[in-house]
Amino acid sequence: MSAYGDNIWGELDEIGDGVRGKRLVRSPESHLVAAVWELEPGAPPGPYHLHHGTDEYLLVLRGTPTLRTPEGERVLAEGEAVQFPRGRAGAHQLSNRSDGTVRVVIAAYHGTPEVIEYPDTGTVIVGARTEAHGGGPLELRFPPGG
Numbered sequence: 001m002s003a004y005g006d007n008i009w010g011e012l013d014e015i016g017d018g019v020r021g022k023r024l025v026r027s028p029e030s031h032l033v034a035a036v037w038e039l040e041p042g043a044p045p046g047p048y049h050l051h052h053g054t055d056e057y058l059l060v061l062r063g064t065p066t067l068r069t070p071e072g073e074r075v076l077a078e079g080e081a082v083q084f085p086r087g088r089a090g091a092h093q094l095s096n097r098s099d100g101t102v103r104v105v106i107a108a109y110h111g112t113p114e115v116i117e118y119p120d121t122g123t124v125i126v127g128a129r130t131e132a133h134g135g136g137p138l139e140l141r142f143p144p145g146g
Contacts, residue, residue, distance in 0.1 A: 008036050008061065008105055018043030024105075034107040037094075039065065045095035052115035056084040056108040058094070063102035068093040091119065113138070 005012075005022040012020035018040030026033055039045075048068060058067075060080045067076050070091050075098075076082065084090035096102040113128035124142045132138035 005036065010036075012036060012038055031110050031112070032107070033110055034105055036061075037104050037106060039063075039094070039096035039102045041096055041099055041101070043096055045093050047118050048091060048093035048120050049116055049118050050088060050091035051084075051086055051108075052117065053086065053111040054108050054114055054116075055086055056090065056092075056106060058082045058084070058092075059105045059107070061103040061105060063096065063100050064098045065102040065104065066095045066097050068095070091117075 004025040006025045008024070010022065012022045015021050020038040022036050024034040024036065045068075058076075058081065060076050060078055062078060064075050064077060066073055067082065070088060082092075084092050094102075094104065112130065113126065116125045116127075118124070122143070126138065126140045126142070128138040130138065
């Protein structure tokens with residue numbers, strides 16, 4: 001994605017396959033982040049995942065996305081807000097099975113270190129903003145190449 005945006009109704013960057021997005025402005029030292037996302041009808045959903053170090057919050061601006069959680073699937077309404085706590089209870093995936101474009105804001109408080117788990121594939125990503133032994137931020141993927 002390109003430079004940060006400062007308007008939730010502003011132009012978004014083309015990500016591909018019917019997905020557009022834009023990170024919203026934040027200060028470099030902040031752990032609070034947000035992004036605007038659009039999904040065209042039938043766009044492939046992001047992976048089903050959960051965070052062990054991050055709380056997330058979803059706000060539906062336009063459209064009726066389908067949300068998958070450990071409790072099953074449900075269609076969200078425009079204006080609906082959903083919180084995803086850390087751990088299994090916060091597992092989620094968003095898709096667009098409707099006939100119209102979906103636009104959402106996802107905000108998160110990204111703690112460090114962070115562990116992201118992808119239950120459908122068995123992949124786990126571990127990351128930290130602190131410098132790793134080999135230099136640079138820590139990012140490990142298990143299984144490797146997963």
